Structures are given as structure tokens and as C-alpha cells.
Amino acid sequence: MSKIFQALLSGLFFTFILDFFIILGVKMNYIDVHHIDVYYNILFADHQNIFIFLFFTIIIGYLIMYTSTKTALISIGVMFVLSFSTLIPPIGKLVAQNLLMQKNVTIRTNQFSYHGDVYYNGRQNITFYDYKLKKVIILNKNKVIGEY
Incomplete structure (x- = not known):
């Protein structure tokens, strides 16, 4: 034992x-x-x-x-x-x-729809690279309606 x-x-x-x-x-x-x-x-x-x-x-x-x-x-x-x-x-x-990375994802919030790559999906925020904006943005998970 x-x-x-x-x-x-x-x-x-x-x-x-x-x-x-x-x-x-x-x-x-x-x-x-x-x-x-x-x-x-x-x-x-x-x-x-x-x-x-x-x-x-x-x-x-x-x-x-x-x-x-x-x-x-x-x-x-x-x-x-x-x-x-x-x-x-x-x-x-x-x-x-x-x-960590999710490629080619669409994320919707109340106001906007973003298309790009999720760099990191954290506890409170999503670090996201938007193809249209060509920059990294931070999205609050509470404001995200859905991912597709």
C-alpha cells in the first residue's frame, strides 16, 4: 500500500x-x-x-x-x-x-456584431481580434449576447 x-x-x-x-x-x-x-x-x-x-x-x-x-x-x-x-x-x-484561440468567430453584443478571432476567453472579459477594425478589443462577457 x-x-x-x-x-x-x-x-x-x-x-x-x-x-x-x-x-x-x-x-x-x-x-x-x-x-x-x-x-x-x-x-x-x-x-x-x-x-x-x-x-x-x-x-x-x-x-x-x-x-x-x-x-x-x-x-x-x-x-x-x-x-x-x-x-x-x-x-x-x-x-x-x-x-486558447478560437478562429473565425462572430460575437454579438446589444449594439454591435464582431467577426474575428478570440485570443483569450477569460473569466470576465473576452480578448478579441476584430477583422474589420484590425485591432484587439476587450469585450465584457456580461454584454455579449452570443457567439457563432
């Missing part, structure tokens, strides 16, 4: 570190580049998927506790290289676009 608990704790620890660097790459290479006003903690908390996190926790915990040291080091090393690769600007931007 204690070996299972150790595997779970080690998996949680290493998965948390991997997840931290993925979100850090997203923040540095997408959020900061587009001047989106969001703190790292909110970004980290809002974009967690518990099922993916638990899956990697179990896999990494199993690798650490139940496989040979060489296999564990190689596997976890590859995961760390992939996680750290989001710190490289083109890779971080691509990951962030797949995670």
Missing part, C-alpha cells in the same frame, strides 16, 4: 512540474505577446483538465516506482524536454493557439 501511495505522490509532483512549464510557455509566448491581462495563477487554474492530470500522475508514478531506473529516466526525461519546449517561442505560441 505504501508503494502505491509513493507512486501517486511522485506522479503528482512530477506532473505538477511538467504542467507548470507548459503553462509558463503559454504565458510567455502567447499571453504576454498579445498583452492579455491575466495572471499566471488564473491561467494555470482555469486551464487544468483533471482527467489528463490524473492520467499523467498515474503513468509517471508507475514509471518511477515500478519500472527500471533507466526506463523511468528516459521516459520522464522525454516528458520534461517536451514540457520545456513550450518555452521556445514558436512552440509555445502553437500550443497556446491550440489551447
Whole structure:
């Protein structure tokens, strides 16, 4: 029982570190580049998927506790290289676009209709690039009627 608990704790620890660097790459290479006003903690908390996190926790915990040291080091090393690769600007931007961006969206408010890309859909605001205006605008979620 204690070996299972150790595997779970080690998996949680290493998965948390991997997840931290993925979100850090997203923040540095997408959020900061587009001047989106969001703190790292909110970004980290809002974009967690518990099922993916638990899956990697179990896999990494199993690798650490139940496989040979060489296999564990190689596997976890590859995961760390992939996680750290989001710190490289083109890779971080691509990951962030797949995670956060919605392309070719129409958003309606009471007064206007906007057509463009959603850069970030936050808790209270939507950071939106409008094709017609050719600039980034911030829309209050309370005033948005719908997205299409």
C-alpha cells in the first residue's frame, strides 16, 4: 500500500512540474505577446483538465516506482524536454493557439456584431481580434449576447 501511495505522490509532483512549464510557455509566448491581462495563477487554474492530470500522475508514478531506473529516466526525461519546449517561442505560441484561440468567430453584443478571432476567453472579459477594425478589443462577457 505504501508503494502505491509513493507512486501517486511522485506522479503528482512530477506532473505538477511538467504542467507548470507548459503553462509558463503559454504565458510567455502567447499571453504576454498579445498583452492579455491575466495572471499566471488564473491561467494555470482555469486551464487544468483533471482527467489528463490524473492520467499523467498515474503513468509517471508507475514509471518511477515500478519500472527500471533507466526506463523511468528516459521516459520522464522525454516528458520534461517536451514540457520545456513550450518555452521556445514558436512552440509555445502553437500550443497556446491550440489551447486558447478560437478562429473565425462572430460575437454579438446589444449594439454591435464582431467577426474575428478570440485570443483569450477569460473569466470576465473576452480578448478579441476584430477583422474589420484590425485591432484587439476587450469585450465584457456580461454584454455579449452570443457567439457563432
